[in-house]
Amino acid sequence: MSVSTLDDAAWSGPWREISCTAKVLSAAILLTAALALPPWPGAAVVGLTGVVLLLVGARVPVLTLAVALSLPIVSIVTGAATIALVSAGAASWSIGPVGWTLESLTTGARVVVRGLAGTVAIYVLALTTPLVDVVSWARRLGIPGPLLDVADAMYRLLFVTMAAAVALVNAFTRRLGTTPGGRRRWNNRGLLLSAIGMRSLARATRLEQGLSLRGDLDSLRTLTHATRAGWQLPLACVVATCAAGALSWGQAWF
Numbered sequence: 001m002s003v004s005t006l007d008d009a010a011w012s013g014p015w016r017e018i019s020c021t022a023k024v025l026s027a028a029i030l031l032t033a034a035l036a037l038p039p040w041p042g043a044a045v046v047g048l049t050g051v052v053l054l055l056v057g058a059r060v061p062v063l064t065l066a067v068a069l070s071l072p073i074v075s076i077v078t079g080a081a082t083i084a085l086v087s088a089g090a091a092s093w094s095i096g097p098v099g100w101t102l103e104s105l106t107t108g109a110r111v112v113v114r115g116l117a118g119t120v121a122i123y124v125l126a127l128t129t130p131l132v133d134v135v136s137w138a139r140r141l142g143i144p145g146p147l148l149d150v151a152d153a154m155y156r157l158l159f160v161t162m163a164a165a166v167a168l169v170n171a172f173t174r175r176l177g178t179t180p181g182g183r184r185r186w187n188n189r190g191l192l193l194s195a196i197g198m199r200s201l202a203r204a205t206r207l208e209q210g211l212s213l214r215g216d217l218d219s220l221r222t223l224t225h226a227t228r229a230g231w232q233l234p235l236a237c238v239v240a241t242c243a244a245g246a247l248s249w250g251q252a253w254f
Contacts, residue, residue, distance in 0.1 A: 006068055007130065015058045015128040018230030020137035023125050025234045026053075030121035033241040038248045039110040045244035047117030049237070050124050057233070058128045068123060069116075076115035084108030131155045157204055164199040168192060 010016070015023065033046045054060045084104045125134075132155075135148050172192050 005064060006127065009060055009064050009127050010130045013058050013060065013128050015230075015233075016130070016133075017228055018128075018233060019227040020129055020133050022230040022233050023129050024134075024137070026237045027121050027125040029234060029237040029241055030124060031118055033244060034114060034117035034121055037241075037244055039113040042244045042248035043114045043117040045247060046241065047113070047120045049240040049244070050117070050120035053124055053233075053236070054120070054127060058124075060127050065123070065127070068127065069119065072119045073116070076112055076119070079115070080108040080111040083111055153207075156207065157200075160203045160207060161196070161200045164203060165196050168195050168199060 030046050030050050034043045037043055037046065051065070054065055055062060084100055084107070086099055086101060086104050132152070135152050139145065139148055169192065172188065172195075
């Protein structure tokens with residue numbers, strides 16, 4: 001899964017037509033609920049709501065969402081493991097020098113549920129809205145232009161670096177073939193990384209020169225995209241959040 005695949009999902013999805021305000025508000029509602037409500041069932045319902053919105057409403061491919069979540073899941077599970085595992089001396093059950101207790105496992109599970117719910121809430125915006133739309137929306141809100149220009153330039157440089165990496169990997173493979181292993185493979189990888197850095201720097205320099213030749217150095221404005229209000233989306237998030245809160249309150253009461 002590459003950055004371009006996630007970006008393509010945001011550009012081609014049906015929610016591109018919905019205003020950025022509605023999508024930012026929806027993501028903020030879900031993220032706030034994921035942090036404020038109890039992990040079970042509140043945050044779990046919020047995360048499930050985000051998944052349904054992305055798969056059914058935004059029609060994000062299942063594989064795209066699964067692979068997009070893979071790296072955050074690894075990070076979340078790694079962090080939860082450091083909470084769930086304790087020293088053997090303080091553990092109810094142990095294997096060698098480490099162990100766990102019922103309380104530590106419960107805390108780790110809560111971290112996983114809350115982290116996944118928050119990640120899905122962020123993806124409600126990230127997988128449905130290209131960065132250029134977010135930058136244009138922030139510009140209309142009065143965010144300082146230089147900050148937005150830095151974000152826009154970094155966004156462009158990501159694809160410059162990715163294009164250089166793809167071209168050089170293909171060139172190295174066709175020229176040198178696949179090396180069975182050993183020192184030569186690591187030497188080829190070092191040469192490849194240095195070549196990617198040099199080509200990315202050269203292309204970034206040409207990008208900077210092109211922007212300078214435009215003569216408009218105050219901002220990097222892009223064409224705006226016609227959108228509709230789409231207030232049904234944040235309203236659906238509010239309803240789902242209220243349902244999650246009611247379930248959490250009912251569980252605590254009974």
